[in-house]
Amino acid sequence: MKAHQLKLYNTLTRQKEDFAPINPPFVGMYVCGPTVYGDAHLGHGRPAITFDTVNRYLTHLGYRVRYVRNITDVGHLTGDADEGEDKIAKRAKLEKLEPMEVAQQYTDTYHRDMALLNTWKPSIEPRATGHIPEQIALVEAILNEGLAYVVNGSVYFDVLAYNKKYTYGKLSGRVIEELVSGSRDLDGQGEKRNSVDFALWKNASPEHLMKWPSPWGVGFPGWHLECTAMSSKYLGTQFDIHGGGMDLLFPHHECEIAQGNACNHQDPAKFWMHNNMITINGQKMGKSLGNFITLQELFTGNHTLLDQAYSPMTIRYFILTAQYRSTLDFSNEALKAAQKGYKKIINGLRIAKQLQYSPQDDIALDTEQIQQVETSIASAYRSMDDDFNTAMAIGHLFNLLKKINSMYTGQLAPAALGKEIFIQLLETYRTFVVDILGLVEEKGDVQEGLLNLLLNQYTEAKTARNYTKVDEIRSGLKAMGILVKDMKDRIDWAYEE
């Protein structure tokens, strides 16, 4: 393995920085997970795939990653201050279920969808409700620091007091004075000393469903608190990477930094990474806008905006074709192009497995070809080293794929590359596609044995020049998404793109 200087964009400093773990070879990464009150949508897919790829690449480079992604199973408020309703409780009432049944149900569907997208499971997947004592301890610590205050059984973080010692707004680039003057006068925030203060613990009304006893009475934790509690418990008070969607940058991550500094006197994370949003017709796709498409709807094609179903791997590939910090616009056209691109990549994987190296004395090394392969390999790594530029890496993979395909069709002899480069080419291609990008063949309805039987018939018919039969088999297989390929010396097949 060559030396890699991984650079990643740190939202905190707004520039790309050299990555170095606090305790090599270990890397601690915390990513904000879903609030489980509904099916996961395309917007959940993006951070999951983005940080899965980060996890995969770091692991590939030899780091030992502890990847923590939480499940938020305590609903936060749908509205402002006391007027709001717990999202999970709301769903529970609607479906006549226990809140925990709702959380369990959608945790399960989330896991199912993430597995389909071929994301690695987090090392630890803590739940907010499983860490109530830790959260209460944090509130007490912040109170002890004099950076929070209690009102009517609720505890609020005192942002102005905090800002005297630390800097509130350093992540989002917000200036406290502007926040104070710019924040709206909301009803029901009378308890707070200042509108910029945020809840650490909320007093629960009698009809509130999810609540716990605390030193300040029965209540529930504020929504920024769980991430601080769980990240510090499992990764320490300062860890390497904190990830999440850009929409969480403010106030959520800003508040995490404030809470971390208030308790531990240091920033919780060295690097903050934020994936951009998926847009639909140029507008953010999101629950609040009601324009989201769930992953299941994508997989089944069951949505008015969808022309057809798109497989999980198509979705994964689609997301990886854009740099994670760019917005990515959803459209049927783009997804169909992604589907074809993905199939092409996977067909290449099948082909690569078949290729054999055989030395040929009559074939000289082709230095130009060799150099092209070497350049593409190096470029693919350089792309990933540059803030996980999967889009660019994929571009270089297609260049490698051309070489693989050329060898497959006999237009390029493996011997022209030399054994070492030949092996390196195949190995790099497979490693990038499968290990790093996480793209795998989708076990469809292809039964290899059955297929080979049919292809034998095809070959026999062809030898007998029975073209009616040949065409019949070919069109029959095409209807099932299998392309028959008549090669010079044999018959092969591929997934239809």
Place this chain on the structure above:
RNA sequence: GGUCGCGUGGCCGAGUGGCUAGGCAGAGGUCUGCAAAACCUCGUACAGCGGUUCGAAUCCGCUCGCGACCUCCA
């Protein structure tokens, strides 16, 4: 209103000063019973205007258009 970001060929989408991104769609060619696949070749794009520079999609300014965050959201 405040803060931040974006505008790339028919479509998607990389690219921060000179060196072919790539995919999809399209055209021509090689191969082939015919196809398909694959491979080769092709379009010479960077919102507009001005500036800096030997040289700009890439830096600076202005204009226009779009979006995100500021309230729960990945």
